[in-house]
Amino acid sequence: MPPALAAVVSTAARIAKPREELLFAGVTDERTQCERCGRIELKRTVVLRRVIDGSPEGYVYFGVDCAAEALGRTRKGVLEEAQRAELQRRIDARRAEFEAHPAIVAVRREEERLEALGRAPSKRHREWAAQARARAMADLGITDPTEKR
Numbered sequence: 001m002p003p004a005l006a007a008v009v010s011t012a013a014r015i016a017k018p019r020e021e022l023l024f025a026g027v028t029d030e031r032t033q034c035e036r037c038g039r040i041e042l043k044r045t046v047v048l049r050r051v052i053d054g055s056p057e058g059y060v061y062f063g064v065d066c067a068a069e070a071l072g073r074t075r076k077g078v079l080e081e082a083q084r085a086e087l088q089r090r091i092d093a094r095r096a097e098f099e100a101h102p103a104i105v106a107v108r109r110e111e112e113r114l115e116a117l118g119r120a121p122s123k124r125h126r127e128w129a130a131q132a133r134a135r136a137m138a139d140l141g142i143t144d145p146t147e148k149r
């Protein structure tokens with residue numbers, strides 16, 4: 001095949017083939033089988049978002065080694081990202097608990113009410129809000145809503 005034609009053929013093949021991308025999405029212990037190699041009883045699997053030709057196509061679950069290979073990264077790199085994701089998940093969960101606490105809900109309602117009235121929170125309001133936050137944190141056993149546990 002002449003080189004020019006070969007180039008056209010290879011470009012056409014590349015365009016025709018759906019482009020599949022796998023992106024790190026997190027880690028879970030709810031799935032323990034690697035969908036790539038079939039290994040079972042894994043401690044955890046890496047959740048990968050499948051993107052085909054730019055559109056999301058659900059998720060796949062790979063063991064750490066297979067995920068590292070699929071992502072073109074090291075096992076260590078994947079595990080570090082997994083750790084960061086897990087930490088973020090816990091922080092988000094704590095923050096959600098905090099935001100759902102009745103004392104915090106009350107503070108938010110009051111602040112929305114004041115804002116709707118165009119009023120700045122008074123000193124008394126701010127003290128009350130600070131106490132409510134302290135109470136919610138004490139109830140939830142946290143010293144800071146962003147605390148890493």
Ligand SMILES: [Zn+2]
Nearest residue numbers: 034037063066
């Ligand atoms: Zn595997």
